[in-house]
Amino acid sequence: MSTQPTAGVDDESATRDHPSRSDGFVHGLSQVIGGPLGDHATSLDRPARAEQRFWTVARVVLALVCLTLVLHWVQKSPCHSGAWQNNVQYTRFCYSDVLALYYAEGLNEGKVPYRDHPVEYPVLTGAFMGVLGLPVYYLGRDNPEINQGQWAYNANALVLSALAVATVAVILSLRRRRPWDAALFALSPALLLTATVNWDLLAIGLAAFGVLAWARRKPVVAGVVLGLAGAAKMFPIFILGPILVLGLRSGRVRAALTALGTGLATLVAVNLPVALLYPDGWGRFFELNSTRPIDWGTLWYIGRYLDGRVNLGGPGSMGPFEWLSANVHTLNYLSYALFGLACLGVAVLAVRAPVRPRLAPLAFLVVAAFLLTSKVWSQQFVLWLLPLLVLARPKWGAFLAWQLAEVGYFVAFYGELLGTSTGTPVFPEGVFVLAASLRWVTVLVLCIMIIREVLNPELDAVRKNYPDDPDGGPLDGAKDAPWVARWRRSTPPAERPQEPVPA
Template sequence: MTSTEVRVPLAARTIPYLPLGLIAALGASLAYVVRLPCRTGGWNDQVTTYTNFCYTDIYPLYFDRSLATQNPYFAHVPFDKQVEYPVVLGEVMQVVSWFARWLESDRGAQAVRFYDLTVIVLGISLVAGVLLMAALAGPTRRWDALWYAISPAVVLAAYINWDLVAGALSMGMLLAWARRRQVLAGVLLGLAIATKFYPLLFLGALFLLTWRTGRWRPFLVTAGSAAVAWLVVNVPFMIFAWEGWRRFYVFSAERGVDWGSVWLFFQHKGWGVLGEGDVSTLGMAALALMCLGIAVLTLAAPRRPRLAQICFLALAAFMMTNKVWSPQFVLWLVPFAVLARPNWKPLVLWQLAEVWYFTAIWLYLLSQPPLSRDDLGIGDDTYFTAVWGRVITIGIMMAFVVRDILRPDKDVVRQADIDDQTGGVFDDARDRFTLASIIK
């Protein structure tokens, strides 16, 4: 075989990656343009921030979480001023703040530089996540990654917080699992959990499919590697900066009902007794019930579900039952929604709902104290249409995924003669345990 004969098929396989990477870079650039009105001074005025829809956590946290002066976990500041993120994300923030302080002497200029440098990190994370998703989607569906690269909701939410870092790690974990590199998958999963906590749900998805297929060794290797990776990055902070380390976990447990959550709607309407303790209990119970349903579905379906389908259902269930549903959480769900069911109609409907929520939350905050600008903002009823719009459209997508699991012939991915492109050892695996086998 000549070298030319080798290069041609290789080029044919890699051609989509270059344009996808460039389009993802365009999406990252557009996300930067969206926030330019704030970058040039708008962050110092809430009205300007909200009317231009350019809010971000990045700029204010540079000051509010001691990043301008010291390591956020070792900072001698009140507990509520410490960084409320897991350690990988907190140290990403710290490293970027070092560069900002090195480049600028003025603290105001440092904060802007901190934002710019963070955007570079997040933009690279978006491009990496898109390319990893394209590799996961397989040769016949590489272009599905465009949804992650440049969809309106992604562009609008990209730089609100640091979620794109966890997104890249999660896509890397899935690709490593798909390529049957269980140790690497575990390491990336552990790092993802130490960045944002939601990737822990993917371990549950792997467990359910392992239970059905009996492929225990790969699962245990991945779970063990994830535990080791998580411990390696967390234990030093647990030992030397306990108060700073536990801030994330205390904050998550004690945080009240916040924007975007359906529980806020019920509290606002006064339907039932919904104190903070009641919501925490009901939220956990609702999530447990939905996860139980996902487990039954996984073990009872006529054909083993795809890994991306279970990850999507678990993540969507978490969002719908959580006390908080921030606008940037859409970044968690987009790649998994597309991998689970790359059908454009429900995806477009959901994207419209996300764009409406992104618009509504800032307009709603304008009408709330301390601003109370009713002339610029929207009222309660209008805002809650956006809250329920997300719930309903994601519920529709979940229903379609459940139907695809129960009727695999309707699954557009499997119609291409594919079993599970993200499944790794689950791909074409035989069932070793199902609920039907118990009944028989």
């Protein structure tokens, strides 16, 4: 019987990652406190000593994410009462859809989502709103001392926070040899600022469990959970695309198609009853997305602002982005086309890479491409990319630069909201456009860095601790399908990808 560890499965003798040694940014910071961890230093994640101490790496990281979420709740506390006087929701950066839509969606009147009131979100998010919101209504309708909005927000915040903690636990499970990677999520400024702005953590938590199921070689479970995640927010469905492409490259098509098929079937199964029973309420999400104009902070918003400043066509003319703003349906088609081209590019990258790419980098590229080309990029959408980047490229320097840009956008966004509400600009619109541009550029730079590492796998930090792909599940350790070898033989030498240097 072989004593070699299975690819992607952790064992006690595996080499553990120490960020102070492996990450250049952390290594530099460690010089302030005496340098990186030494060979004889006591480490929290040393397997031989893990059972002898309470504060293991996993528990430290879980405690850190709990601290971040508590601080988030405190940061939102000026808005908890719902008595938003003098624009406190903007001046204190505490606005939350969770509280505002408790009233706007009629939950405070006992209205059932979709049946009694159209909902602007996918079905599972609407159900989540009702399951947590309606009991508060029934509890408080005969008890005026209960602040329904505050109770509803706290109930949602508690469950969403639990999902965030569960997401960290999933990352820890996927990265047993790199447990400190999960600290990127746990200490994220974006999580601190946007955790309960909307219900995105519902989809993120489900998507994390879907990836975990795939990594545990359970494609049916992975498809079902990713389908449920897609019924909460759309982006988790995008993860099935890279799974299919990687399945084709590895020749493990059956597992990939199983995950894809069960995912789409689950998505349909969740939506179909609501669509048939309450078509008007269910269709609100699609109607809103098809008619919604250019939203703040997107590529199209930046372009429209520049159109108004450059005015290439002369006085009275309309620039291309201004024209798209007035022709929303054309904008929709253009946005979808650009996203489709980006997905095609990711598929080509997955095939042309010298070794089969890991799942997480490709999933990040697809979701990032959607945001970079979309006409809507809400402030909390940063959370979509957060766990994917942790799994795809766990390097602190670029991560913190991106987070700094996101914090800058968050502050500028609230300044824009306050200026619009009061009619008095807080700062020139160009400041907000600059913040939006920096956010857009930092995400694009992250994509470029990930593409570079896909093409040069020896630069991939995760591959230094794992032989293949710890998230690959049925694909982990698989060789390329025969058609990939035939394609390589048919590729001219000048265009043929170079073999990777072993990590």
